[in-house]
Amino acid sequence: MTGTIPATLVPGDGIGPEIIDATLAALEALRAPFAWDWQVAGLAGVKAAGDPLPRATLDSIHRTRLALKGPLETPSGGGYRSSNVRLREEFRLYANLRPARTLIPGGRFDNIDLVVVRENLEGLYIGHEIYIPIDDDPHAVAMATGVNTRQGCRNLLEFAFEHAIATGRRKVTIVHKANIMKALTGIFLETGTEMWERRYRGRIDLDTAIIDACAMKLVLNPWQFDVLVTTNLFGDILSDLVAGLVGGLGMTPGANIGTNAAIFEAVHGSAPDIAGKGVANPIALLLAAAMMLDHCKLPDLSGRLRQAIDATLNVDKVRTGDLGGTASTAAFTKALVSRIAGG
Numbered sequence: 001m002t003g004t005i006p007a008t009l010v011p012g013d014g015i016g017p018e019i020i021d022a023t024l025a026a027l028e029a030l031r032a033p034f035a036w037d038w039q040v041a042g043l044a045g046v047k048a049a050g051d052p053l054p055r056a057t058l059d060s061i062h063r064t065r066l067a068l069k070g071p072l073e074t075p076s077g078g079g080y081r082s083s084n085v086r087l088r089e090e091f092r093l094y095a096n097l098r099p100a101r102t103l104i105p106g107g108r109f110d111n112i113d114l115v116v117v118r119e120n121l122e123g124l125y126i127g128h129e130i131y132i133p134i135d136d137d138p139h140a141v142a143m144a145t146g147v148n149t150r151q152g153c154r155n156l157l158e159f160a161f162e163h164a165i166a167t168g169r170r171k172v173t174i175v176h177k178a179n180i181m182k183a184l185t186g187i188f189l190e191t192g193t194e195m196w197e198r199r200y201r202g203r204i205d206l207d208t209a210i211i212d213a214c215a216m217k218l219v220l221n222p223w224q225f226d227v228l229v230t231t232n233l234f235g236d237i238l239s240d241l242v243a244g245l246v247g248g249l250g251m252t253p254g255a256n257i258g259t260n261a262a263i264f265e266a267v268h269g270s271a272p273d274i275a276g277k278g279v280a281n282p283i284a285l286l287l288a289a290a291m292m293l294d295h296c297k298l299p300d301l302s303g304r305l306r307q308a309i310d311a312t313l314n315v316d317k318v319r320t321g322d323l324g325g326t327a328s329t330a331a332f333t334k335a336l337v338s339r340i341a342g343g
């Protein structure tokens with residue numbers, strides 16, 4: 001079975017190679033049938049090929065249409081444009097699916113099972129920005145342009161409703177700021193409510209929430225929500241918020257889905273503060289690999305992987321430092337692999 005599904009592998013920057021190693025060990029123990037094509041991007045791309053998104057990496061994903069990716073570093077302020085944003089644009093990865101589930105019971109919030117569906121190509125997040133110089137200040141005025149299109153909203157909202165129904169969810173909440181940004185986020189709210197009226201009423205419940213109130217409600221009573229669908233920047237922020245409800249960024253995976261490819265990754269970044277120390281929590285990327293197995297219609301393997309993660313955390317009590325444990329990445333991986341082999 002090994003090696004029958006071609007897939008691109010990008011280890012990424014910072015803790016990327018460490019958590020990719022852990023994930024490959026788990027996938028190997030599962031005998032997941034991926035034939036990996038190793039490529040570079042981000043800072044590793046600049047070092048190896050003088051480009052944060054080398055042509056060979058793009059060509060590989062065009063060929064495989066499937067990738068597992070570690071986090072890619074993006075310099076703040078100046079420097080090159082985010083390789084993540086460029087990848088989403090290149091492959092039209094319009095939907096960013098970010099589930100957050102409680103894996104360790106007894107925390108501040110128990111039994112969390114939320115999904116954030118984030119628009120991935122439009123909005124204020126696209127980084128169309130300029131400075132206007134005045135006198136001797138080159139940065140006297142900063143401007144950003146946000147763009148949301150009817151078709152872009154339709155693509156994402158249809159994905160969200162279909163995904164919610166296919167996975168047995170009860171409710172979709174459209175999160176917006178249409179009271180203030182009446183055009184930019186009004187178009188999203190309008191498209192979503194019209195689509196629900198025409199095609200989804202009676203099949204799934206619909207709710208709407210303004211982003212700021214939604215953030216507060218998520219902290220006070222997250223169980224009132226189920227699937228949250230929102231524009232790019234709000235989705236970026238909300239998905240970190242819901243990661244916080246389930247134990248932090250080490251626990252939440254993400255899938256970038258489009259017509260031309262699907263790229264799976266952790267929600268978190270390259271964590272430069274802990275890179276190279278061997279203490280990173282690989283669970284977010286492991287769960288991204290489970291989503292990739294689901295995407296490839298291998299639910300037996302994804303189920304075994306999720307069960308093994310659960311047993312390692314809750315039966316063996318092997319946990320990394322961010323979860324209050326003392327295990328290194330390697331120790332966690334070893335325990336996980338023996339759970340997979342044993343189960």
Ligand code: NAI
Pocket residue numbers: 015070071072073074075084249250265266267268269270271272273274279280281282283284322
């Ligand atoms: P970050 O997510 O890398 O780190 C935030 C905090 O969470 C840090 O204290 C870090 O140590 C901790 N953390 C993150 N992942 C962890 C894990 N698996 N185990 C244990 N602790 C973990 O966010 P930050 O520092 O804002 O960004 C660092 C770099 O990553 C930036 O260059 C940013 O642009 C990039 N980034 C890349 C993403 C991607 O490739 N999808 C997503 C987010 C950020």
